[in-house]
Amino acid sequence: MLRRIRIEDLKEGMIFSEPLFFDDGKNRVLGKMHPVTQRELAVLKQWKVPFVMTEGKAVRTDSEMNDLVEELDALVDEEEDSTGKQSDKIDDSDILKLPDVLNHSELYSEYLSIVDAVDAFLNDIKQKKPISPRPVDGIALRLHNLLAADRTLVISFILTADIPEHDMAKALVDSAILAETIAVFMKEPADYRDDVVLAALLHDCGMLRIPDTILQKKGPLSDTEMQTVSAHTVYGYKAVLSECMYTERVAQFVLQHHERWDGKGYPSGLNKEGIELGARIISVVDAFVAMTSAKVYRSALLGYDAMKTFLADKGRRFDYQVVKALIQSIGVYPIGSIVLMNDTSIARVIDVAPEEPLRPLIRVLIDESGKKFLNNTGRLLNLRDCKNIFIVRAVDPQQYQKK
Template structure:
């Protein structure tokens, strides 16, 4: 990777490939302009260099499109969708309550985590597409440990369902996904909440969090061994270069392999304090480029069938210049989802979300030309 001095970077610069700092920490996705506030954060954290395999594409300051992008955000407006928002917010509060118990070591019980998992699995069962769009669009706002944990349950359970897991195995997987990072709560706050770059010694401490998660899950919350092992192994890599034990291949249990993929994807599509989220299509491309380094190739195939190349909620440009939103995936044809037109070929906006629904699998006249970032201007795009 080529290194770039942070001092030489300017707002508006874009790179043809993702930009990283301190190793594997993603700073900016490909083709996404750098922001002044993000560059200031790097300076504050003492980060002097970033790395990228890509080339510098632009040094022009981008136009602020936040207002124009509101149309593309398609906020949940119907009573049914607002109900999902309310239920999700309630689960956030419940998980925060559990995290507080775990921090203090008082009154710890699996009752809260069981109720959260049951609530999320019920939402997935009844309103799969809506809850998935809610998660992938980041409509809950900037994500932290609580939101990431809830989102991981949603995504992991969908993969588990496509693997035809029996109910008790699906419950174990979902519980592991909810609790896989609770070990972070047992790290010194000066490390877990540090805003700047971590030192090598601090990074070693952070890499102990799966061990803490395992102990919390099995010893304090009294869950079965498999639930704890999935959390213990979720940072292991298929090629053996993960942690904490350097396991590889089949020595990593299946639930941990699922959470590894989900955790990585979820981190890309969620908004973080130090960067914007990727669009689902871009995140999926990064996952697909793994080449059996981090992820089990077979689990990756199931994940693709589950999510589609263009995940639900993705904004896409069709070959006839219409702009549409993906509303349903086709597991047998990941490139041909069902879409709803948002802006037709004449530039007419369907502001009431009442555009035509097209199944791209059965209607071969249309196809997706490219994904559209919701941050782009809300106007008819050119192919």
């Protein structure tokens, strides 16, 4: 149902979850998740429009996001002296890994099976075997059902599951999980969401046309090698369209996923809304998955550090609206992250609070006395209700397990 918002209550930087319309309720003023600018305010004032109408609600403003960046920057300064006592309590235990009770769950088994299915599809492409029409439709449906069963638990597999023998397949599945999550958060139509998921599963298939000598090179790539790698978007576009028999829209999402918001991407140097929204979503999730995965030339970033990278981007490479949708969907400390609390306990982030991304739902793994809780038996704490407890910093499980 459309509701009225008085013009005097409309402020620059406000963002609404659904489009704004003029007072006739038919002609659009502004698209959903786009900030109100002086231009819109001037037009409304010039035409003496008394109110606008929307089915949505106001969400976090650009200025609030800038406040969040400053708050995160401040947290970094506090991290140095925060962990000494607690880190001594953690030995070689598997306490920080995926809990055994989840490791043997049906949902986790299905997640692994989906990764295996994608890996088999990638091997067929690499070996140049004949590809059946629309080859990942079944995988996309399985992924949809998996997320419908327990979205937050499935998102946690992105940071907690370790499948080194299927790196590329896992990255594509994880990208599809996040792409679908963002598209749902942004309230895109079901058919558009489906195409985004398909493209996310396929977006790097063009990489299989790149020689392994380049992909596995540990040192910096030459200009010629960089050009070869950049061609993977075009290879992927052609494969998706002509070999896999998907639609032009899905193929365009694949083609454009390395375009940048500022126009400095490839292959066509598109910018802003000239880039398909589906491609902008895949650009963000592809970057998140890449940053939080170990490479031959660098270690994986913590999910928290990846989020700080996005926040610091400020609309250069990525669509800021998509970045905000990612943050509000999975948190500043992404679901599955291990965190140190101010009482020296260690916890895992279980769910996110979209309006308060720094205060998620957590499960205690090691309490302030050093007691460990195996198999998801630690207490749940909603930090929105526990104002005296807060996250001090993210924890790298690999480093802590070595202590």
